[in-house]
Amino acid sequence: MKIKTPTFRTEDAERKYWAxxxxxxxxxxxxxVEIEIVAPRRKREQLALPANDLDAIKKLAKRKGLPYQQLMRAWLQERLKNELSVR
Structure with missing residues (x-):
C-alpha cells in the first residue's frame, strides 16, 4: 500500500512525526532512482623503506590481522586527511 508522505509546517513537527x-x-x-557506484581509481607506486621499518610494519600488521600494505595505506590516508584538514 502506498502511503503519501505528509508535508510539515516546521522542522520540529517533522521531527516529532518521524520519531x-x-x-x-x-x-x-x-x-x-538508478545509481552507479564507481570504485576510486588506484595507481601503484613503489616506495623504498629501510628494511627494519618494513619488518616493524609487517609485525604490527600481523598483530592487527591485516595485510601490511593495507595497514600502510590506512596510515597514509589518515595522515593525508589530517594534513589536508589543517589548512
Whole structure:
C-alpha cells in the first residue's frame, strides 16, 4: 500500500512525526532512482623503506590481522586527511 508522505509546517513537527512513524512505511512512495557506484581509481607506486621499518610494519600488521600494505595505506590516508584538514 502506498502511503503519501505528509508535508510539515516546521522542522520540529517533522521531527516529532518521524520519531513516531517508521520511514519504512513510506518506501513505496519514493521515486525509483538508478545509481552507479564507481570504485576510486588506484595507481601503484613503489616506495623504498629501510628494511627494519618494513619488518616493524609487517609485525604490527600481523598483530592487527591485516595485510601490511593495507595497514600502510590506512596510515597514509589518515595522515593525508589530517594534513589536508589543517589548512
Amino acid at each position: 513516531t512513524h517508521p520511514a519504512a512505511d513510506f518506501i513505496d512512495a519514493l521515486p525509483a
